[in-house]
Amino acid sequence: MNWERARKYTVAALILLNIVLLLLNLLNVSGKKMTSEQKNDIINILRQNGISVNCELPDKIMSESQLTLRRVEFDYLRLQKIFFESSDNLKRIDATDKVTISNGPQVLTVEGNHIEFTDANIAAADKSAAEKKAKSLVKDIHSYFGNFYMYSSEENDTAYIFRYTEKVSGLKVYNNIISVSVFKEGGLRLGLSFLQTGEHYGDKMNIIPCDEALFAAMPFIIKYEGTDKELTVTGVELCYYLQGVPSDEGIAIPCYRIAVNWDRIYYINAYTGTLVN
Numbered sequence: 517m518n519w520e521r522a523r524k525y526t527v528a529a530l531i532l533l534n535i536v537l538l539l540l541n542l543l544n545v546s547g548k549k550m551t552s553e554q555k556n557d558i559i560n561i562l563r564q565n566g567i568s569v570n571c572e573l574p575d576k577i578m579s580e581s582q583l584t585l586r587r588v589e590f591d592y593l594r595l596q597k598i599f600f601e602s603s604d605n606l607k608r609i610d611a612t613d614k615v616t617i618s619n620g621p622q623v624l625t626v627e628g629n630h631i632e633f634t635d636a637n638i639a640a641a642d643k644s645a646a647e648k649k650a651k652s653l654v655k656d657i658h659s660y661f662g663n664f665y666m667y668s669s670e671e672n673d674t675a676y677i678f679r680y681t682e683k684v685s686g687l688k689v690y691n692n693i694i695s696v697s698v699f700k701e702g703g704l705r706l707g708l709s710f711l712q713t714g715e716h717y718g719d720k721m722n723i724i725p726c727d728e729a730l731f732a733a734m735p736f737i738i739k740y741e742g743t744d745k746e747l748t749v750t751g752v753e754l755c756y757y758l759q760g761v762p763s764d765e766g767i768a769i770p771c772y773r774i775a776v777n778w779d780r781i782y783y784i785n786a787y788t789g790t791l792v793n
Contacts, residue, residue, distance in 0.1 A: 550575040558727035584714030646676035646698035729772035732789040751775035
């Protein structure tokens with residue numbers, strides 16, 4: 517008997533078996549949907565615990581890999597070109613881990629992975645003018661940071677607020693956020709948090725369905741929000757999120773982003789069902 521040939525056939529057969537099992541696993545999980553019965557069950561469980569649901573629940577069950585995020589050293593000359601019309605009369609102050617560049621009422625501050633820009637010269641605006649100004653500013657930012665997409669807009673007593681985020685493989689990366697506030701009485705503030713997105717990390721792994729993520733989040737929502745007020749889940753989506761800012765490189769994991777009463781956010785690890793933030 518040719519043992520070398522037999523060994524090769526055995527190795528080839530094991531590799532083929534693993535490929536078949538992987539494909540069967542992906543077909544079994546990816547593309548399936550959470551049933552209406554599952555949706556109704558989790559909505560009823562939440563309601564029994566004082567939490568209502570006022571949003572669409574993602575029903576697709578899929579598999580996703582992780583994502584590499586890296587710290588970057590910002591190019592201050594490029595930032596000046598984005599935020600200031602002229603380099604004349606610019607003043608720069610360097611402090612520990614913080615750089616401030618200003619030109620009269622325009623001030624740019626860079627600290628860690630966060631950028632803030634304010635411009636007191638912006639005229640008073642209605643919603644249409646405010647959105648136009650925000651889009652123009654974000655368009656200029658694209659040349660350096662890549663494409664950002666608006667995901668929410670709101671109005672309060674003093675300002676119109678527009679929020680943007682980056683997307684990778686169709687999932688929002690909530691470490692990369694632009695928030696533009698255009699004030700009704702004049703002035704503008706932009707906040708930008710940014711980490712460079714890199715390659716996908718590791719193999720794709722199964723994502724828990726949305727009802728499991730909500731069930732996992734429920735005790736934390738009750739613990740941190742209390743039971744003395746009306747609680748409503750106002751948004752649920754699958755995204756990428758990395759808690760904290762890495763010193764060099766970190767790994768963002770797929771998470772369910774669960775919004776409660778619009779502005780309270782809970783990130784649930786979409787692999788394990790554990791609370792991230």
